[in-house]
Each structure stands twice: as structure tokens, then as C-alpha cells.
Amino acid sequence: MEVVIVKDAKAGGELIADGIADLLRRKPDALLGVATGSTPIPIYDALTAQVAAGSVDASRARIAQLDEYVGLPAGHPESYRSTVLRQVVEPLGLSQEAFMGPDGSAEDVQAACEAYDKALAEAGGVDLQILGIGTDGHIGFNEPCSSLASRTRIKTLTEQTRVDNARFFDDDIEQVPHHVITQGIGTILEARHLVLLATGEGKAEAVAQTVEGPVAALVPASALQLHPHATIVVDEAAASKLKLADYFRHTFANKPAWQGI
Numbered sequence: 001m002e003v004v005i006v007k008d009a010k011a012g013g014e015l016i017a018d019g020i021a022d023l024l025r026r027k028p029d030a031l032l033g034v035a036t037g038s039t040p041i042p043i044y045d046a047l048t049a050q051v052a053a054g055s056v057d058a059s060r061a062r063i064a065q066l067d068e069y070v071g072l073p074a075g076h077p078e079s080y081r082s083t084v085l086r087q088v089v090e091p092l093g094l095s096q097e098a099f100m101g102p103d104g105s106a107e108d109v110q111a112a113c114e115a116y117d118k119a120l121a122e123a124g125g126v127d128l129q130i131l132g133i134g135t136d137g138h139i140g141f142n143e144p145c146s147s148l149a150s151r152t153r154i155k156t157l158t159e160q161t162r163v164d165n166a167r168f169f170d171d172d173i174e175q176v177p178h179h180v181i182t183q184g185i186g187t188i189l190e191a192r193h194l195v196l197l198a199t200g201e202g203k204a205e206a207v208a209q210t211v212e213g214p215v216a217a218l219v220p221a222s223a224l225q226l227h228p229h230a231t232i233v234v235d236e237a238a239a240s241k242l243k244l245a246d247y248f249r250h251t252f253a254n255k256p257a258w259q260g261i
């Protein structure tokens, strides 16, 4: 696990966008797993800027969604499908055919979950998965005590996550769905490279437990310790509770630039 401490969210977004650009140069049709929430927006902005400047060609990239609300009407602006189309697929100039996600409005949700895991595998697996982190340490929508071997499935949100996400629903918690589909932790761990971005003091405790605590279902993001290629990018505020912060700074400062993330 590599921990990179950056000045701020913009620097984190640029560093990760550089990593994605490197991947696309090696593998132009890479499958990029994308997360929603506020945190990854600087990544998508930086990548879009690189594409606009012509420094990377993302025209053959493929995009896979991490999770989805259950039961929102099709086309709801806060469904994760709509969000990913708006924040990633359209700005990169990709077509909807390049985009895959779980069907949150399926009648048979379990079948939709299984179909999504199968589709990910048939697409060759995710090359680079972008992750955020919930204040309770969740990744995707794998709430605390999710099985570390879980597959894509339906989950019930904690009250804390519904409170956190109410800002996307007119600050009205009643509008936040109770149920979601999320790639399981086992599914997420199959991606070839995991890149988690966390910014702001509100994430500091979750980051410390993820990086320096034991691997525990209580902190789903701690499962990244089991992955052979996981990169955790944090700003100074999110790094503020890391005991090994100086070591992480020293390690990254002495890494050859060509290595990237």
C-alpha cells in the first residue's frame, strides 16, 4: 500500500489523473472504475483538462460504475448513473456504449447484481478503480461489517451515510434512498490497481484506521491492505491522524518520478 500526501484536493486530482493518463497510454481501452461523491471531482476535472489539451487520448477508454441507489426513477439527476454520465462520460467525450453500471431500477435486484459482476469479468476486469471513502470507512456503499469477500449485492445504508449524502437531495434525508447496489469488497479487490482519494479533516479518522489500523470488516476500506497495488492519496487534512505521515512523505519524495502512482 502506498500512501501519498498531497497539498490539497486539486494536487491529488492531478496526480491521479496523471496515473490514469499513463495507464491509457499503455492500454488505450482500459476499463476505469469510477466513484461518485464530491472527492473524485478534481480527478475527473484534471483528466478532462488533459484530454482537452491533447496530452492524452481517452477516446477508447471504458468506464464502470462502482455503486448505485436502488429505486430512484430512471434519469433521476442524483442517480449514480446520471452523475457518472455528467461528470465523466460526457466530459471525456465518450459514448454511453463505453459505460457500464448496475441496474438500480431492476425488478430483480439480486439478478442485476450478479449480471453486473459477470459483465465486469467479461469486460476483462477493472484496470484502475477510483475510490472515495465514507466518514465511517466505507468504500463504494460497503458499509461497516460488509464481508471482505462480498460480491456486488444490495445493501442498506447507515443513518450516517444517508445524513452525509442528504446534501445531494436538497438536504432532505427523506429523499435519500435506504437501499443501494454496490460492487462488493471482493469485487473491488479484483481491480488491478486501486486508487483511493480522501480529502478534508472529516476523513482523517477513517484514513488512519484504513492505513494504520487492522484489516477489519468494521472499516471496509482497510481491505485495501490486502491488495498488491493500492494507492491512497490524501491531502494534509485527511492525513492529519496518520502516525507514519513523515515516513510516507519521505518515501514519496524519494521515489523516481517515472514510477508514477
Ligand SMILES: N[C@@H]1[C@@H](O)[C@H](O)[C@@H](COP(=O)(O)O)O[C@@H]1O
Pocket: 035, 036, 037, 038, 039, 040, 066, 067, 131, 132, 133, 134, 135, 138, 139, 140, 141, 161, 165
Ligand atoms: N457511495 C459513495 C462513495 O463511493 C463515496 O466514496 C462516499 C464519500 O463521498 P464524498 O467524496 O462526497 O465524501 O459517498 C458515497 O457513499
